[in-house]
Amino acid sequence: MIDCETTRLAWNSLDIERGELLANKPYSEMYLSEGSTRPHYLSYDHWLRDQPAERLSQKRAEADALFHRVGITFAVYGQEEGAERLIPFDIVPRVLPLEEWIRLEGGLKQRVRALNAFIHDIYHDQQILKAGVIPPEQVLCNSQYRPEMQGVDVPGGIYAHIAGIDIVRDDAGNSACSRTTCGYPRASRTCSRTAR
Secondary structure, eight states: OOOHHHHHHHHHHHHHHHHHHHSSSOOOSSSSSTTOGGGGGGGHHHHTTOHHHHHHHHHHHHHHHHHHHHOEEEEOTTOTTTEEEEEOOOOSOOOOOOOHHHEEEEEEEEHHHHHHHHHHHHHTTTHHTOOOOOOOOHHHHHHHOOOTTOOOOOGGOOOSSSSOOOEEEETTOEEEEEEEEEEEEGGEEEEEEEEO
């Protein structure tokens, strides 16, 4: 018998532990540890230093207003308020050198392909569950699991039309994925925390 509640509690405590682990390793995208600006941020850093704080606050407010107006939000399922929240957005861009972007892009594409392959397997042969790689209750007890999708082939094998992949860095600057969410095109609402 699958104990969905125990599995859900264990999964949530794992999320908290991962969050605490990641929070203990700060990394500055713009500045080196001794305080100098990373080479690929030099021109942006010069521009940013010349901007008055009020202008940056104004631009932040404008971005928030635009996101609300256009509907760039996500729903937080399971919370009483259930309100749509703005997608987190930083007006300071993350600047990446080309060679780092090429490596990161390849990993992100691979992750999305793997996510779609995982979902296909869940709704078809369930080899990953049969092999014991993932306990069946973590999938089958998930409120987003849809038994009616079992055996359904989707166009192009694309189940996750939208993937939100949270990238973090450790204190040495190595990139890692901390969380992946997948969604579907209905107003870009987040639908599931499918892969971690």
